Amino acid sequence: MAPAQPSVCPFCQAPLGRSDARFCPACGRSLPVPAATGPSTIITTGSATLHISEPGVERDVVLGVQPLTIGRAPDNDIVLQSRFVSGRHARIEPNGQGHRIVDVGSRNGLLFAGQRITMRELADGDVLRIGDPATGNFVSLTYHNTALTTTAALREVPSRFPLDPNDPEITIGRIGCDIILDNPQVSRFHARLDRAPGGGVLLRDMGSTNGTFVNGQRVTAPVVLKPGDVIQIGAFKLVYNVTSLDRYDQRGALRIDARNLSRVVSRNGVQRVILHDVSLSIAPREFVAIVGGSGTGKSTLMKALCGYAPADQGEVLVNGDDFYRNFAAYRSVLGYVPQDDILHRTLVVQRALEYAARLRLPADTTDQEIVARIERVLDDVEMSAHRDKSIEALSGGQRKRVSIGAELLADPSLFFLDEPTSGLDPGLEKKMMYTLRRLADSGRTVVLVTHATANITQCDHVIFMAGNGRMVFFGPPAAALNFFQITSGDFADIYTKIEGVATADHPVVRQDLRAEYEAWQAAHPQAASPPSLAELWEMRYRQSALYRQYVAERLAATPAGPHVESGQTSQTTQRISAWRQFGLLTRRYLDLMLQDRRNLLILLLQAPIIALLLLLVARSDALTGVQAQDLIQRGEAKKVLFMLATVSVWFGIINAAREITKEQAVYRRERLVNLQIGPYLFSKVTVLSLLILVQTIVLLGMLLFKVALPGETGILLPPLIETFLTLFLSSGAGMALGLAISAASATPDRAISLVPFALIPQILFAGLIFAIEGLATPLSWLTISRWSMDALGASLDLNRLCDLPNTDDQGSIPAGCTPGFLEIEAAFTHDPLHLIGRWAALLGYAGICLLITAWLLRRRDRVI
Numbered sequence: 001m002a003p004a005q006p007s008v009c010p011f012c013q014a015p016l017g018r019s020d021a022r023f024c025p026a027c028g029r030s031l032p033v034p035a036a037t038g039p040s041t042i043i044t045t046g047s048a049t050l051h052i053s054e055p056g057v058e059r060d061v062v063l064g065v066q067p068l069t070i071g072r073a074p075d076n077d078i079v080l081q082s083r084f085v086s087g088r089h090a091r092i093e094p095n096g097q098g099h100r101i102v103d104v105g106s107r108n109g110l111l112f113a114g115q116r117i118t119m120r121e122l123a124d125g126d127v128l129r130i131g132d133p134a135t136g137n138f139v140s141l142t143y144h145n146t147a148l149t150t151t152a153a154l155r156e157v158p159s160r161f162p163l164d165p166n167d168p169e170i171t172i173g174r175i176g177c178d179i180i181l182d183n184p185q186v187s188r189f190h191a192r193l194d195r196a197p198g199g200g201v202l203l204r205d206m207g208s209t210n211g212t213f214v215n216g217q218r219v220t221a222p223v224v225l226k227p228g229d230v231i232q233i234g235a236f237k238l239v240y241n242v243t244s245l246d247r248y249d250q251r252g253a254l255r256i257d258a259r260n261l262s263r264v265v266s267r268n269g270v271q272r273v274i275l276h277d278v279s280l281s282i283a284p285r286e287f288v289a290i291v292g293g294s295g296t297g298k299s300t301l302m303k304a305l306c307g308y309a310p311a312d313q314g315e316v317l318v319n320g321d322d323f324y325r326n327f328a329a330y331r332s333v334l335g336y337v338p339q340d341d342i343l344h345r346t347l348v349v350q351r352a353l354e355y356a357a358r359l360r361l362p363a364d365t366t367d368q369e370i371v372a373r374i375e376r377v378l379d380d381v382e383m384s385a386h387r388d389k390s391i392e393a394l395s396g397g398q399r400k401r402v403s404i405g406a407e408l409l410a411d412p413s414l415f416f417l418d419e420p421t422s423g424l425d426p427g428l429e430k431k432m433m434y435t436l437r438r439l440a441d442s443g444r445t446v447v448l449v450t451h452a453t454a455n456i457t458q459c460d461h462v463i464f465m466a467g468n469g470r471m472v473f474f475g476p477p478a479a480a481l482n483f484f485q486i487t488s489g490d491f492a493d494i495y496t497k498i499e500g501v502a503t504a505d506h507p508v509v510r511q512d513l514r515a516e517y518e519a520w521q522a523a524h525p526q527a528a529s530p531p532s533l534a535e536l537w538e539m540r541y542r543q544s545a546l547y548r549q550y551v552a553e554r555l556a557a558t559p560a561g562p563h564v565e566s567g568q569t570s571q572t573t574q575r576i577s578a579w580r581q582f583g584l585l586t587r588r589y590l591d592l593m594l595q596d597r598r599n600l601l602i603l604l605l606q607a608p609i610i611a612l613l614l615l616l617v618a619r620s621d622a623l624t625g626v627q628a629q630d631l632i633q634r635g636e637a638k639k640v641l642f643m644l645a646t647v648s649v650w651f652g653i654i655n656a657a658r659e660i661t662k663e664q665a666v667y668r669r670e671r672l673v674n675l676q677i678g679p680y681l682f683s684k685v686t687v688l689s690l691l692i693l694v695q696t697i698v699l700l701g702m703l704l705f706k707v708a709l710p711g712e713t714g715i716l717l718p719p720l721i722e723t724f725l726t727l728f729l730s731s732g733a734g735m736a737l738g739l740a741i742s743a744a745s746a747t748p749d750r751a752i753s754l755v756p757f758a759l760i761p762q763i764l765f766a767g768l769i770f771a772i773e774g775l776a777t778p779l780s781w782l783t784i785s786r787w788s789m790d791a792l793g794a795s796l797d798l799n800r801l802c803d804l805p806n807t808d809d810q811g812s813i814p815a816g817c818t819p820g821f822l823e824i825e826a827a828f829t830h831d832p833l834h835l836i837g838r839w840a841a842l843l844g845y846a847g848i849c850l851l852i853t854a855w856l857l858r859r860r861d862r863v864i
C-alpha cells in the first residue's frame with residue numbers, strides 16, 4: 001500500500017490541508033510524490049543511524065524499532081553533553097521503514113532547514129540541529145537510512161502544468177497567475193504563454209525586472225518555444241514539453257561544480273598564476289569555507305566560483321549549466337557580501353533595507369511585501385531588535401549582519417561572503433558562523449572566505465588554499481586535521497605546514513611529504529628552484545581517497561534536472577526602469593544628505609561665511625562705479641567677480657569630490673546587481689544641484705546687502721538673473737569636475753588631495769591675477785572660472801566702466817593708474833552671442849566632466 005502524503009510540508013512544516021496535495025500552500029514547493037505513484041521513493045529494508053556531532057565529539061547511534069529519547073539528562077537513551085540541550089529535548093520514534101523526530105518541549109528547539117520544527121518525518125540525509133543562539137554553538141543530528149531516498153532526490157520531481165491547446169494564454173508570475181513562482185525575484189506578472197498564430201506556443205516576458213531566459217538567452221521579443229526548451233525565471237526552470245510545462249524548483253537545490261579553474265594575471269609584462277587548476281564540487285545547502293594564508297587566492301577562487309571575476313580557464317557549472325555563459329540567467333539567485341559594508345552607515349537599518357529592497361526586488365513588489373521581506377531577513381540574521389538604530393551605531397558584527405540581510409532580501413540560493421567574520425571578536429565570530437550555518441540549512445549553498453579557523457567545524461567542507469592559488473584540501477573539516485597530520489586539533493597549525501619552500505631537509509618534507517618531494521624531483525630533474533610546500537600538498541591531496549570521494553566522484557555524477565545548452569555567452573544586464581532607479585537613488589541620496597546633518601551644516605555654512613568675508617572687503621560701488629574715485633574701478637569689479645566665480649566653482653568641486661568614492665563598496669555591489677550608471681550619476685547631479693542652488697542664492701543674496709548690481713546692464717535678462725545663472729552654471733561645472741575627481745579616486749582622502757589640482761588653475765587662469773597670454777590662453781579654456789568671469793563681465797558690462805571719468809575729483813590721473821588700463825576687453829563683450837557662448841562653454845564643460853565620470857565608473861566594473 002502506498003504511504004499517505006505527510007500532513008505537513010517537509011520543507012516548511014506548514015499544514016498541507018489535503019492528503020493528496022501536490023504543492024505546499026505556504027511555500028509553494030512541489031511535494032514528494034508518494035511511493036506508489038512516483039519512482040523516486042523506493043522502500044526497502046535497511047539500517048538507520050543517527051550521526052551525532054557535538055563540539056569535539058562525533059558518534060553514530062543505530063536506530064531500531066524502539067523509540068529513543070534525546071536530552072542532557074543522564075537517563076535519556078541518547079545523552080548529549082552540551083549545556084544548551086534541554087534535559088528532555090526530543091524523541092525519535094520508528095515510523096514504518098523510517099523514523100520521525102518529535103520535540104518534547106525543549107527550550108532551544110529542533111531546527112530543520114533553518115526553521116524550528118515540532119515534528120518531522122525523517123528522510124535520508126536530513127540534518128537537524130540544536131543550537132544555542134547566544135553562543136553560536138550547536139549539535140548536529142544527521143539521519144541516514146538507506147531504505148529511504150534523499151530529500152534532494154525528492155525535490156527533483158517536477159510539478160507538471162498541462163498545456164491545454166484551447167487555453168488562449170497562461171500567465172506566469174509571483175501572485176495571481178496560472179503558474180505561480182513564489183519567490184521575491186519573480187515579478188507579480190512575469191511572463192505569458194500564448195498560442196502562436198501558426199500553432200505552437202509563444203513566450204513573452206511581461207517587462208519583468210529580473211528577466212525571463214530561454215536556453216540561457218534573455219527574452220526580449222516573443223519566442224516560439226521548441227520541445228525541450230528550458231525557460232528560466234529566477235531559481236525556477238520550466239521545461240516545455242508541447243503538452244505540458246514541467247516546473248523545477250531549484251531553491252535550496254543549487255549545486256556548484258568547478259573544473260580546472262585557472263587564472264593568470266599580468267603586471268608590468270610579467271605573467272603570474274593566481275589560481276592553479278582548481279576542481280571541486282559543492283552540493284546544495286552545503287556550507288563551505290575557503291581558508292588559507294594571505295594572498296593565497298581565496299578571494300580569487302570565490303570570485304571565480306560566483307562568476308564576478310571568471311577564471312581564464314576551466315568551467316563552473318551550476319546544476320550542470322555553464323555558469324559563466326548563463327550568468328545573466330543566474331544573476332538573480334546570487335548573493336554576494338563583499339568585505340566592506342554594503343549599506344550607507346548614516347541610514348537606520350529599516351530604511352537602508354527598504355532602499356535595498358526597492359532597488360533589488362521587482363518593481364511591482366508591494367509595500368506590504370517589502371515590509372514582510374525585511375521582517376523576515378532581520379529575523380534570519382537576528383537583527384529585529386536593532387531595526388531602528390542607525391547603521392553607524394551598530395557593532396562590526398551587527399553591521400555585517402545587516403549587510404547579509406540586505407543580500408537575503410532577494411532570497412538568493414547561492415550565497416558568497418568575503419571575510420564576513422573579519423574584525424569580529426571570537427564570540428561574535430562564532431555566532432556569525434552559526435547564522436551562516438542556519439542560512440545554509442534553510443536552503444542556500446553558502447561559500448565564505450575566512451582567515452579564522454576556530455569555527456570551521458561548523459562548515460560541511462573546508463577548502464585550504466596555499467602558495468599561488470593552489471587548492472591543497474577540499475573536504476570535511478575533521479578530515480583536514482587528519483590529512484595534514486595535525487595532532488593539536490588546532491586548524492591554525494595547518495597554515496604553518498602548507499606555506500614555504502620545500503627543501504629536502506624541511507621538517508614538513510621529512511615528516512609528511514617525503515614521497516611527494518621525491519616524485520617531484522624525479523618529474524623535474526632540471527628544475528632550477530625547489531617546489532613550494534603548497535605544490536607538494538596539492539600533489540598529495542590529488543592522490544588521496546579524499547580527493548576521489550569529495551572531488552572526482554562528485555564531479556563525475558551528473559546533476560539532476562534539466563540543463564540549459566547555451567551556445568552563446570549571455571551577459572545581458574537586468575532591465576529595470578532607469579526612471580525608477582533614478583527616483584529611488586535620488587530619494588536615497590537626499591535622505592543620506594539630510595541624515596548626515598553635521599556635514600550638511602558645514603556645506604550650508606560655507607556660502608554665508610564666505611559671503612560675509614567678501615562683504616568685509618568689497619566696495620559697495622565695486623560693480624557700478626557710481627561713486628568711482630579712481631581709475632582702478634574696473635579692477636575692483638573684477639576682484640568681486642573673480643571671487644564670485646572661483647567660490648562658486650569651489651562649492652561645486654568640494655560638494656562633489658567625495659560623493660562617489662565614499663560609497664564605492666555600496667556602488668560596486670549594487671552595480672553587480674542591477675544599478676545603471678546613468679540614473680546613479682544623475683541622482684548625484686540632481687541632489688548636488690539643489691545644494692548649489694541654495695549656496696548660490698545665499699552667496700549672491702548676501703553680497704547684494706552691500707554691493708549693488710548695475711541696474712540696466714543685463715544682455716538677455718536682468719543682470720541679477722544673468723549673474724545668478726552664470727554662478728549656478730559655474731558651480732554645476734565645478735560639481736561635475738568634483739564628481740570626476742571622486743570617480744577617479746580610490747579613497748575620499750585621495751579625492752580631497754586632488755581638489756587643489758582642480759582649484760588652483762581656476763585661480764591662475766581666471767584672468768585677474770595674471771594676464772592670460774600665449775600658452776596660458778588655451779590652458780585657460782580648460783578652467784571653469786575663465787568662462788565664468790567672461791560671462792559675469794559681459795552681463796555686468798565691465799567695459800562700461802571705461803566710460804567713467806579717468807580722472808579724480810581734481811581732474812588729475814591718480815598715481816599708479818594708466819589710461820591703458822581701461823582699454824576695452826574682448827572677454828567682456830556686451831553681446832548676446834558672447835554671453836550665450838560662455839554659458840554653453842560652462843554647460844559643455846559640465847557635460848564632458850560627467851561623460852568622463854561615467855567612463856571612470858564603467859572602468860570600475862572591471863575591478864572587483
Ligand SMILES: Nc1ncnc2c1ncn2[C@@H]1O[C@H](COP(=O)(O)OP(=O)(O)OP(=O)(O)O)[C@@H](O)[C@H]1O
Nearest residue numbers: 265266267274292293294295296297298299300301
Ligand atoms: N586582478 C588582479 N590583478 C593582479 N593581481 C591580482 C589580481 N587579483 C588578485 N591578485 C593577486 O593574486 C593574489 C591572490 O589574491 P587574493 O585576493 O585572491 O588573495 P587572498 O587569499 O584572498 O588574500 P587576502 O586574504 O589577503 O585577502 C594576491 O597576490 C593578489 O595581489
